[in-house]
Amino acid sequence: MPDAPSGKQLLQQFFAGSWVTQAVADRTRASIAALGLSGRCRVVGGDFFSSVPSGADAYVLRHVIHDWRDPEAVTILRVCREAMGPQSKVLVIENIIPPGNEPSFGKWLDLMMLLVEGRERTEEEYGRLFAEAGLVLTRMVPTTAGVSVVEGVCSGRQGIEE
Numbered sequence: 001m002p003d004a005p006s007g008k009q010l011l012q013q014f015f016a017g018s019w020v021t022q023a024v025a026d027r028t029r030a031s032i033a034a035l036g037l038s039g040r041c042r043v044v045g046g047d048f049f050s051s052v053p054s055g056a057d058a059y060v061l062r063h064v065i066h067d068w069r070d071p072e073a074v075t076i077l078r079v080c081r082e083a084m085g086p087q088s089k090v091l092v093i094e095n096i097i098p099p100g101n102e103p104s105f106g107k108w109l110d111l112m113m114l115l116v117e118g119r120e121r122t123e124e125e126y127g128r129l130f131a132e133a134g135l136v137l138t139r140m141v142p143t144t145a146g147v148s149v150v151e152g153v154c155s156g157r158q159g160i161e162e
């Protein structure tokens with residue numbers, strides 16, 4: 001395979017990020033095409049520390065924020081905040097740590113996330129991250145899947161609707 005990249009080139013591309021995000025975008029595009037939904041979706045690869053597409057209705061971050069420490073988590077949310085229009089929402093989907101000392105899957109997952117410097121968070125902690133990123137936490141919706149959807153809008157937005 002004369003055109004195949006060497007191990008060193010692959011590692012360089014991996015740490016540069018471009019190859020990883022492009023590969024994810026390519027596979028996603030193929031999956032969407034297989035479902036016949038290409039006319040309704042646009043797949044954009046990129047680095048969420050730099051930019052995300054602007055003016056979307058919703059910025060869905062599922063199991064993304066829990067990968068990161070607070071400073072990086074705030075950066076990702078702030079990048080979304082900067083891309084958001086007046087009606088946009090950010091939807092963070094995570095296992096939220098419940099109050100109290102009862103066992104919960106989120107608490108167990110929190111121990112695992114220590115290995116990658118990530119963490120699970122309480123609703124209050126998400127509220128603080130949102131505030132630092134210029135967002136207001138408007139509600140948290142539990143689901144039967146165990147995860148909750150934490151909704152945020154731009155702070156200062158008038159007439160926040162339920």
Ligand SMILES: C[S@@+](CC[C@H](N)C(=O)[O-])C[C@H]1O[C@@H](n2cnc3c(N)ncnc32)[C@H](O)[C@@H]1O
Nearest residue numbers: 017020021024046047048049061062063064067
């Ligand atoms: C724990 S996975 C969650 C994947 C998916 N959202 C889900 O719920 O199954 C975290 C995702 O963040 C993506 N990611 C990590 N760093 C990124 C970056 N700088 N820009 C864009 N995506 C990134 C990874 O490619 C990975 O798909």
